[in-house]
Amino acid sequence: MRILSMRSWPSTRASTKKKVIQSYWEEDCSPVKTKKKKAKGKASPEKKEVQADAEPKAKAKGKAKEKKEATEKATDKKAEPSRQHDRKQKIVKELESKIQDLKKKMAKAPSEFDPYLNPDLQQRVNRETLTQYIITSTKGDQQLAMLMNSIQHASKVVSNAIEKAGPAGLYGLAGQENATGDDVKKLDIISNDIWIECLQRSGVCCVLVSEENEEPIVIEGQTGPFCVAFDPLDGSSNIDCNVSVGSIFSIYRRSSPSGAKAEVADILKPGKEMIAAGYTMYGAATELVITYGSGVQRFALDPALGEFLYVADLKMDPKGGKKIYSCNEGNSLQWDKPIVDFVENCKDTGYAARYVGSMVSDVHRTLLYGGIYLYPADKKSTKGKLRVLYEGFPMALITEKAGGVASTGMFKGSIQRVLDVIPEQIHDKCPIIMGAARDVDAVLKLSG
Numbered sequence: 001m002r003i004l005s006m007r008s009w010p011s012t013r014a015s016t017k018k019k020v021i022q023s024y025w026e027e028d029c030s031p032v033k034t035k036k037k038k039a040k041g042k043a044s045p046e047k048k049e050v051q052a053d054a055e056p057k058a059k060a061k062g063k064a065k066e067k068k069e070a071t072e073k074a075t076d077k078k079a080e081p082s083r084q085h086d087r088k089q090k091i092v093k094e095l096e097s098k099i100q101d102l103k104k105k106m107a108k109a110p111s112e113f114d115p116y117l118n119p120d121l122q123q124r125v126n127r128e129t130l131t132q133y134i135i136t137s138t139k140g141d142q143q144l145a146m147l148m149n150s151i152q153h154a155s156k157v158v159s160n161a162i163e164k165a166g167p168a169g170l171y172g173l174a175g176q177e178n179a180t181g182d183d184v185k186k187l188d189i190i191s192n193d194i195w196i197e198c199l200q201r202s203g204v205c206c207v208l209v210s211e212e213n214e215e216p217i218v219i220e221g222q223t224g225p226f227c228v229a230f231d232p233l234d235g236s237s238n239i240d241c242n243v244s245v246g247s248i249f250s251i252y253r254r255s256s257p258s259g260a261k262a263e264v265a266d267i268l269k270p271g272k273e274m275i276a277a278g279y280t281m282y283g284a285a286t287e288l289v290i291t292y293g294s295g296v297q298r299f300a301l302d303p304a305l306g307e308f309l310y311v312a313d314l315k316m317d318p319k320g321g322k323k324i325y326s327c328n329e330g331n332s333l334q335w336d337k338p339i340v341d342f343v344e345n346c347k348d349t350g351y352a353a354r355y356v357g358s359m360v361s362d363v364h365r366t367l368l369y370g371g372i373y374l375y376p377a378d379k380k381s382t383k384g385k386l387r388v389l390y391e392g393f394p395m396a397l398i399t400e401k402a403g404g405v406a407s408t409g410m411f412k413g414s415i416q417r418v419l420d421v422i423p424e425q426i427h428d429k430c431p432i433i434m435g436a437a438r439d440v441d442a443v444l445k446l447s448g
């Protein structure tokens with residue numbers, strides 16, 4: 001606060017000073033400087049008069065100013081909400097424009113990777129599920145739909161067992177031999193139980209043949225129309241080192257009258273009488289490949305959904321595809337001359353050798369990439385190694401439906417189409433030479 005000294009002011013102007021001071025303290029405390037300056041100057045008598053006149057005027061002016069300010073304040077108060085609204089609008093506009101800028105920055109041209117980055121949209125919503133395919137492709141045959149559904153279910157459960165095999169302690173031998181004298185793995189038994197259980201529960205099967213069961217399983221109390229032969233776990237020697245394995249199946253309609261107990265003869269039929277066949281490959285992904293009616297279809301299991309989703313139709317390259325030969329060359333000393341000559345010729349003509357040792361994987365690759373897969377007869381095993389009903393037949397039907405060729409090569413004195421072989425026993429074997437016509441025909445030419 002500014003302190004004014006009364007003693008420094010001349011006495012002649014005492015009353016004026018008194019009034020000014022009074023005005024200073026009583027009114028708005030502002031005129032001190034200017035009034036002090038005026039007081040210091042030597043005022044003329046006219047000026048004194050003017051000054052005396054000015055005092056009431058100044059007072060009036062001060063009051064007018066006060067009134068004006070009060071009016072302005074009141075007007076201000078009234079205008080405040082609209083100003084706040086304007087400010088908000090401005091902020092909203094600024095934010096909107098920032099959002100637009102960000103959107104422009106983030107928006108980019110669609111790339112070839114989008115389908116992979118956005119699998120939910122691309123693969124999970126738009127893809128046909130195996131369940132949908134079964135419903136439409138069975139054309140109202142509910143029993144066939146039930147059967148195909150039980151096969152997809154068995155495939156999912158086996159796939160899950162294989163995935164957790166390591167930590168669950170499911171690797172290794174079960175300590176027994178199966179119907180064809182192979183060592184049985186724990187997962188062979190588990191997969192077999194799963195397949196039998198699923199097929200029985202479908203309620204539409206009458207006879208089952210499994211690689212792991214010496215005798216056919218004639219299902220008590222069930223008079224359904226279907227007979228199924230299956231290899232529940234193919235390539236099980238590969239299971240303990242986590243290499244791809246599979247399940248293979250073939251389906252026949254029974255010939256005996258429905259309603260009666262089925263017989264082994266209902267399934268001991270040539271492959272050309274199969275109504276459907278397929279395999280499930282438990283590889284880097286689980287894939288189910290089926291054929292019934294026309295064509296071959298591929299479905300891959302989406303583990304997040306637990307659903308098989310359509311991948312593509314499987315068609316072999318009519319020109320033969322990649323030059324690949326696939327066989328266990330460790331047996332070559334036992335091979336017949338045509339097989340030896342063919343494989344030598346492959347080496348001379350730039351073929352690559354590929355052999356997983358699981359039929360499912362080797363055939364799957366052959367169908368997709370091209371070339372030839374062989375497990376021929378040899379001097380030691382005159383029927384080869386692979387089983388007719390649940391390895392040879394289903395893979396032969398799929399190969400033919402995909403546009404390839406499946407032959408036994410020279411077998412029992414003649415070259416035969418695999419699907420024409422007539423099995424005498426449920427675990428019968430036959431030689432297999434299958435794949436692109438370009439390569440299978442070359443073997444047969446050497447054999448004839």
Ligand code: AHG
Nearest residue numbers: 182233234235236237328357358359
């Ligand atoms: P499985 O595991 O069902 O007994 O089948 C094994 C078969 C087949 O998957 C594979 O192609 C073939 O055996 C491999 O035989 P080699 O080990 O003699 O090559």
Ligand code: MN
Nearest residue numbers: 231233234235
């Ligand atoms: Mn097998």
Ligand code: MN
Nearest residue numbers: 211231233234
């Ligand atoms: Mn097997």
